[in-house]
Amino acid sequence: MTQRETRERIVATADMLFYRCGFEHTSFADIAAAVGISRGNFYHHFKSKDEILAAVIAKRRVDRVRMMACWETDVSDPVGRIEAFIDILRVNGDKIRRHGCPIGTLTSELAKLDHPARPEAVRLFTVFRDWLAQQFAALGRAEDADQLALQLLSRSQGAATLYNAFQDPEFIEREVVAMTSWLHDIARGSLATNSARPFQSHD
Template sequence: MLMPVSKRQQIVAEADRLFYEQGFEFTSFANIADAVQISRGNFYYHFKTKDEILDAVIALRLDRTRQMLDDWQQSGEDPKARIACFIQILIVNGNKIVKYGCPVGSLTSELAKLNHQALTRANDLFGLFRQWLAGQFMALGFPQHQADTLAMHLLARSQGIATLANAFDDMAFIEQEVQQLNQWLEQQLAGQAESDNSKES
């Protein structure tokens, strides 16, 4: 049975959408209140400042990211399949990425420019992906340092793809780059297998 969505949850969900589509700086209290269709007075009952809303949005994104990673952990047949889930998200969210960029990258970039105190918490989103991806590479037999290097490389590639796809409004570019990322993953696994075989012989 689905629990009813509270007014506070509605505010956070709409703020999350608007921060992504319009940017944190250019989203006002009025924008969010209009989207939720509540009065300003009722709005201030739930949140006194936009920074309070930002904290709630980051918490929501962290919770959703943890849930997504847990789902991939359960549904992926093996670490390789789980890493492929991360790569495939560029296709799954492709239309939004082309229009608005990466939700994580766009938020952290904006907060960095604003020198906003919430930047560290927003960066935790990248930290979740980094730690999870490194864990998958370690499960495939890569030593910890190399696994983290590969995780960072994959994060960097995905961010670059999202940025350029958004800049050039090009979904085909995402599809092309996802194919190359999958090939890159196969190459890393082949290299690791060769290394393991040479150690055994």
């Protein structure tokens, strides 16, 4: 295994462990053992856990940007692209049920620790926010695109948190249906900008 491959494996393993166990409760020894390398070899790549955290955050950003680029390539219309974002709750449902949202749990933990890397972690949400705003603007809602992006982002985060808490598959399915219905209302131009109940389903 090359030095680059070893480093990438360390980062991928740390990403998994930070998600499943939390940043604070994951040690150098935990990561080294999971990767299967000596502590000395480990320190050759990273001198501190904060260095690994920075690499993990960078990896998560690259992964999300690539995912959205795939949506741009594979889905021709903004409604379908936003639906792909909403469907993350289904696609990653089992992981979310067990561990929560990987971005939400990390930013929450770093906030509790008052960790200096928290702003970088929060920028992972900004990646989604900016991309969603672009899609809503493409639907003809340029004036309130950012507001709509935040509404959807906050709803999906809330759904992930409650799914992790209540472990109810029917709940997450209802949330996906409600968000998709809300999106289709916007696409049809029938939802007011400042609706008091923006996610009410119109069955």
